[in-house]
Amino acid sequence: MSWQCSSQKIELDYAQSQNIDFLIAQAKMLWEQRSDSTAVKNANHFLGLAYNVDQNNPEILSLYSKYLFFQGMFLEKDNKIKDSLFLKGSEISKTAVLSNLAFKQKLNNSIGDSSFKIISTLSEAPKELVPAMYWWATNKFWYLNNKAAIERINHRELLEVIMHRIISLEPEYEQGGAYRFFGVFYSRIPGVELNQSKVYFEKAITSAENYFGNKVQKSEFYYQKAEDRSSFLTQLQSVINLDASIYPEIMAENMFYQKRAKLLLKQQDTLFE
Numbered sequence: 001m002s003w004q005c006s007s008q009k010i011e012l013d014y015a016q017s018q019n020i021d022f023l024i025a026q027a028k029m030l031w032e033q034r035s036d037s038t039a040v041k042n043a044n045h046f047l048g049l050a051y052n053v054d055q056n057n058p059e060i061l062s063l064y065s066k067y068l069f070f071q072g073m074f075l076e077k078d079n080k081i082k083d084s085l086f087l088k089g090s091e092i093s094k095t096a097v098l099s100n101l102a103f104k105q106k107l108n109n110s111i112g113d114s115s116f117k118i119i120s121t122l123s124e125a126p127k128e129l130v131p132a133m134y135w136w137a138t139n140k141f142w143y144l145n146n147k148a149a150i151e152r153i154n155h156r157e158l159l160e161v162i163m164h165r166i167i168s169l170e171p172e173y174e175q176g177g178a179y180r181f182f183g184v185f186y187s188r189i190p191g192v193e194l195n196q197s198k199v200y201f202e203k204a205i206t207s208a209e210n211y212f213g214n215k216v217q218k219s220e221f222y223y224q225k226a227e228d229r230s231s232f233l234t235q236l237q238s239v240i241n242l243d244a245s246i247y248p249e250i251m252a253e254n255m256f257y258q259k260r261a262k263l264l265l266k267q268q269d270t271l272f273e
Contacts (some may be wrong), residue, residue, distance in 0.1 A: 023050040033251040037075045045179040061096035065089040065135035086143035093136035122161050127169045145265040149190050176207035187221040197222045210247045212239050212257040229272045236261040
C-alpha cells in the first residue's frame, strides 16, 4: 500500500510538472504576439493556472509578474483593474526574491529588525535576482503612483535600494528600466530636485535609444512637471514619427508608447493648464 501511494504521488507530480511546462510554453508563445491585447490576457490566464499549481516556481513568478505589468500598463483603462494587476505582480515578484535560497541564507545571517534585514540583503542581492527585484519595485511603484504622495515616500528607501542594486548589476536591463524608473519616481516624490528626474531619463535614453518608452515617459513626467511644453510636444511628435517595426523585439512596447504619445498630445491643454 505504501509503495502504491508513493507511486501515485510520483505520477501526480510528473503530470503536474508536464502540465506546468505546457502552460508556460503556451504563455511564452502568446507573449510573442503581445501586440494583440487578447494574446497578453490569454498568456496571463495560462500563467495564472500554472501559478495556482506551483507558487514557488521561479520561471512562473518571473514571467507572470512581467506579463501582469504589461497588461496593467498598456491594456487596461480602469484604474482599479490596473492597480490590482500591479499589486499582484509586485507580490509575486517579492515572493520570488524572498524565497530565493541564496537570498534567504544571507537574510538569516544579517542583523537588525526585519525591515532593515530585507533592505540590507537587497543591497547585496545576486545578479540572478535582477528580474524579480525589477518587477517587484516597478509593479509596486505603479501601484503607488496614483496614491497619496506619503505612500510613495513610505516606500522610497525600499524602491531606491532595489533599483540602485539593479543599476550596479545590470543597468541596461529592460531597456534602461532602472534609470527610467528613477526618472518617473523623482518626478513624483516631494522634496526631490526635479533635475534628478531629468538626469535619470537622459541615462535611460542613452542606454536604450530605440525604446520609445524612455522618451514618452520623459515627456509625460519630466517635461510636464518642468512646464516645458515645447520640449514635451517636440519629443512626443518625434516618437510618433518613428517606425516601430524597425525594432522587432520591442515593437509591441514601442507601438503602445506611440499610442500613449498621441493621447498625451491630445491632452496637452489640460496637462499644461
